[in-house]
Amino acid sequence: SQTIHQWPATLVQPVGSPLSLECTVEGTSNPNLYWYRQAAGRGLQLLFYSVGIGQISSEVPQNLSASRPQDRQFILSSKKLLLSDSGFYLCAWSGIRSGGANVLTFGAGSRLTVL
């Protein structure tokens, strides 16, 4: 069966520090991978998605970046965090096409607090 892992689960970082959140998927190959951010009262915002190694699509301009160095690994990074980067970051994957729909499976999330 497929599983998705995210780490770290929680992170407290000072403004201006770097960030690296990692996501890996097991039990599938060539998944579509996604990073979402969930900020208080703002729902889920798609940040990046990837359909293959080295292929990244950015949905929202910001000081974050994403990379996909391996088929089942997706990394969210920042060189200098801002206060507004605080939030709950969710990684997701899809690969099983159910009638052509994009059905996402989410990881447990990483809660980032920038102070």
Next chain:
Amino acid sequence: AQSVTQLDSQVPVFEEAPVELRCNYSSSVSVYLFWYVQYPNQGLQLLLKYLSGSTLVKGINGFEAEFNKSQTSFHLRKPSVHISDTAEYFCAVSRFGGSQGNLIFGKGTKLSVKP
């Protein structure tokens, strides 16, 4: 472009009472529709999905939703809620043949079940 409106940000209800969480979408093309549930400090879990066929869709944990094309709605219902249903519920939409990153989420409805 598609959009999703969840009309209630919070819904308090007593245990064993029925509940309806409302979702309306906007799209000029045919869509797929989803409901996800998020328990505190966890990722999102798929409750149910509408892809095609019967407009009444049954999901996990006794939830069901009905797709109403004329009213562009996909309301979620449960005839009798439990304390364990306390969570945040997200409606989402994606369009037929859309890009891999085209799943749009509503802002969520927090369901609070009281004894």
